[in-house]
Amino acid sequence: MLNVGKIEEGFVLDHIEAGKSLSIYHHLQLDKQDCTVAIIKNAKSNKMGKKDILKVECDINMLNLDVLAFIDHNITVNVIKDGEIVDKKELVLPKEIKNIIKCRNPRCITSIEQELPHIFVLSDEKKEIYRCKYCEEKYSELDS
Amino acid sequence: MRHLMNPLDMTTEELDRLFDLANDMEQNMPKYAHLCEGKKLATCFYEPSTRTRLSFESAMLNLGGSVIGFSDAGSSSASKGESVSDTIRVISCFADICAMRHPKEGAPMVAASKSTIPVINAGDGGHQHPTQTLTDLLTIRSLKGRLGNFTVGLCGDLKFGRTVHSLIEALVRYEGINFIFISPPELKVPDYITEHLNELQIPYKEVIKLEDCMPDLDLLYMTRVQRERFFNEEDYVRLKDFYILNKQKLSTAKEDMLILHPLPRVNEISVEVDDDPRAAYFKQVQYGVYVRMALIATLLELV
Numbered sequence: 001m002l003n004v005g006k007i008e009e010g011f012v013l014d015h016i017e018a019g020k021s022l023s024i025y026h027h028l029q030l031d032k033q034d035c036t037v038a039i040i041k042n043a044k045s046n047k048m049g050k051k052d053i054l055k056v057e058c059d060i061n062m063l064n065l066d067v068l069a070f071i072d073h074n075i076t077v078n079v080i081k082d083g084e085i086v087d088k089k090e091l092v093l094p095k096e097i098k099n100i101i102k103c104r105n106p107r108c109i110t111s112i113e114q115e116l117p118h119i120f121v122l123s124d125e126k127k128e129i130y131r132c133k134y135c136e137e138k139y140s141e142l143d144s
Numbered sequence: 145m146r147h148l149m150n151p152l153d154m155t156t157e158e159l160d161r162l163f164d165l166a167n168d169m170e171q172n173m174p175k176y177a178h179l180c181e182g183k184k185l186a187t188c189f190y191e192p193s194t195r196t197r198l199s200f201e202s203a204m205l206n207l208g209g210s211v212i213g214f215s216d217a218g219s220s221s222a223s224k225g226e227s228v229s230d231t232i233r234v235i236s237c238f239a240d241i242c243a244m245r246h247p248k249e250g251a252p253m254v255a256a257s258k259s260t261i262p263v264i265n266a267g268d269g270g271h272q273h274p275t276q277t278l279t280d281l282l283t284i285r286s287l288k289g290r291l292g293n294f295t296v297g298l299c300g301d302l303k304f305g306r307t308v309h310s311l312i313e314a315l316v317r318y319e320g321i322n323f324i325f326i327s328p329p330e331l332k333v334p335d336y337i338t339e340h341l342n343e344l345q346i347p348y349k350e351v352i353k354l355e356d357c358m359p360d361l362d363l364l365y366m367t368r369v370q371r372e373r374f375f376n377e378e379d380y381v382r383l384k385d386f387y388i389l390n391k392q393k394l395s396t397a398k399e400d401m402l403i404l405h406p407l408p409r410v411n412e413i414s415v416e417v418d419d420d421p422r423a424a425y426f427k428q429v430q431y432g433v434y435v436r437m438a439l440i441a442t443l444l445e446l447v
Contacts, residue, residue: 107269109248113227116254134250135271 021052066094108135147256151277166438180209186239187213203436262443279432293320300367323348390414
């Protein structure tokens with residue numbers, strides 16, 4: 001069993017589907033942050049069999065967690081302060097996401113217009129369907 | 145300030161007011177002949193569409209306004225690489241309202257977000273063509289006196305036809321609508337539309353042949369079945385005649401059924417049908433001008 005030490009302030013993202021932690025690392029733009037990150041892959045889980053965990057030592061106001069809900073709203077977000085869990089955040093699907101995913105429709109205006117943000121809007125909460133704000137093309141994970 | 149991007153941008157109450165105004169314009173043209181005096185419409189057409197552009201221009205001229213614009217991307221600054229956002233900022237300094245046709249989906253929405261004048265989506269790729277839908281609705285309402293309680297047949301290419309998709313979405317807001325989709329299996333209405341109809345519990349059926357449902361229809365909306373949409377020539381040859389409307393097929397239709405078509409027609413409606421009192425597709429073009437007049441006046445807040 002591998003042991004990773006406690007963090008003083010930051011987040012522990014638990015119950016990440018095994019194999020998805022690196023994608024979350026990039027989506028949260030942790031590669032651009034100067035903070036300590038532990039990526040634990042394929043940890044044993046009673047609930048999931050295998051899971052990934054991300055531990056991020058940072059200011060708790062620093063991360064945009066909207067993107068997490070978009071990727072997988074089953075992730076548990078533990079907020080850590082002074083080495084203790086002070087909050088467990090429930091993830092809700094964001095109504096709109098900006099510049100997280102790109103529209104792949106070659107007929108979409110985003111394919112030619114300079115500096116235009118890629119915005120996706122939650123069009124069906126039950127089915128978790130996001131559509132491009134401009135061309136209404138459905139986002140598919142296969143696009144990413 | 146309002147724009148028109150999607151036919152569903154307007155509530156059914158707003159559409160009623162728009163159509164009342166369009167009908168009043170039809171009846172009392174001289175009353176509105178100077179309404180837009182001193183106002184300019186910019187028709188920014190990044191791809192050719194003579195019919196839609198002339199309809200907009202005719203509408204503005206009927207209201208006493210003037211028209212400026214371009215009719216293909218080559219004659220605009222887009223050929224120099226100017227963005228839609230920059231173009232509309234410039235056009236906003238020249239005109240009071242803009243009708244934009246663009247091959248890229250969502251381009252008019254980008255324009256609207258930067259514009260200081262109302263923008264009308266005059267067709268964006270295969271996405272939306274809201275003034276065609278408003279034209280269809282006004283034609284139905286004017287000739288039938290209502291927009292609900294119909295069995296609506298949509299015939300031909302139901303897969304790629306944006307006018308068909310928009311019309312379905314617009315009609316589901318009215319009561320008592322039944323749909324019959326008449327198409328070859330290759331060109332069936334997309335699943336997301338039938339799923340939406342299932343959710344709303346709106347009855348529909350899908351048939352292969354026009355003859356199979358003709359006596360049931362109150363409205364028949366024809367579209368063109370294009371050879372290039374088929375996987376093989378054999379299927380095209382086998383199926384194409386099912387989707388050509390002629391006098392013989394029309395013989396079992398109701399006396400007061402309306403035949404609509406977004407035009408241009410190629411051969412899917414035989415010319416012998418043109419003189420039938422049920423043929424409404426050329427009247428539809430005229431209603432297109434009235435509805436664009438009403439839309440321009442409404443968005444310019446002149447009524």
